[in-house]
Amino acid sequence: NAGVTQTPKFQVLKTGQSMTLQCAQDMNHEYMSWYRQDPGMGLRLIHYSVGAGITDQGEVPNGYNVSRSTTEDFPLRLLSAAPSQTSVYFCASTQLSTDTQYFGPGTRLTVL
Amino acid sequence: GQQLNQSPQSMFIQEGEDVSMNCTSSSIFNTWLWYKQDPGEGPVLLIALYKAGELTSNGRLTAQFGITRKDSFLNISASIPSDVGIYFCAGRQPGGSQGNLIFGKGTKLSVKP
Numbered sequence A: 001n002a003g004v005t006q007t008p009k010f011q012v013l014k015t016g017q018s019m020t021l022q023c024a025q026d027m028n029h030e031y032m033s034w035y036r037q038d039p040g041m042g043l044r045l046i047h048y049s050v051g052a053g054i055t056d057q058g059e060v061p062n063g064y065n066v067s068r069s070t071t072e073d074f075p076l077r078l079l080s081a082a083p084s085q086t087s088v089y090f091c092a093s094t095q096l097s098t099d100t101q102y103f104g105p106g107t108r109l110t111v112l
Numbered sequence B: 001g002q003q004l005n006q007s008p009q010s011m012f013i014q015e016g017e018d019v020s021m022n023c024t025s026s027s028i029f030n031t032w033l034w035y036k037q038d039p040g041e042g043p044v045l046l047i048a049l050y051k052a053g054e055l056t057s058n059g060r061l062t063a064q065f066g067i068t069r070k071d072s073f074l075n076i077s078a079s080i081p082s083d084v085g086i087y088f089c090a091g092r093q094p095g096g097s098q099g100n101l102i103f104g105k106g107t108k109l110s111v112k113p
Helices: none
Strands: A004-007 A010-013 A019-025 A031-038 A042-051 A054-057 A064-066 A076-078 A087-095 A100-103 A107-111 B005-007 B010-014 B019-024 B031-037 B044-049 B055-058 B061-065 B071-076 B085-092 B107-112
Touching (some): A019 A087, B010 B019, B044 B061, B044 B071
Parallel strands (some): B010 B107
Antiparallel strands (some): A031 A087, A064 A076, A087 A107, B085 B107
16 A cells, blocks of 8 residues: 655756646545645645546646546646746645545655 | 644754644634654654544644634654654634645754754
8 A cells, every 4th residue: 555656756847848746546535635835835735636537726726737537646737837836746635534634755846 | 715823833852852832723623633744755644633622642742622623732742853843733624625624834843862
């Protein structure tokens, strides 16, 4: 049982490049979410999904897209990276019966 | 949006000391969670609380769900160097979408060996 996995661990992009951050969970959780973590800002919700085919915006969705074609996978796409998107990104999967979120190890993204 | 006020923001303590931190809100919560984040890792769940007044322990850690439902406390007894990290509180409000948690900004704990 791997829990929540994220790839890549580190990424450097140039302004304007696009990329996809991968997230997968093997706990059969319906609810998944993406956060970004910046110094002094805590964790801020980008997008979330309550099940396959359903996604919604969180607190800071601009510049990011998501899709949820399967229960297991929840990729986060940056269509045109900007320096303001330099951050650490965490994917999480939630066991709704206990309200507990399980986090992946994170992706550290730098946009030059 | 709703914010959780977590304090202190950071603290240095002597090994062996007890630590206390708290999280407060202007509105009530149904669930309180405490996480710890080690450097370079994702947050890991420490304790979950589900009803007002609940007191739950996990080893040297003890957390309480405030009786007013607007606050929660985390205590660490006899701190050791591996307690270093950032501690986050998180909660879910009544009527909030299940799964949507609100996070505090964290308490950074540093221990002097």
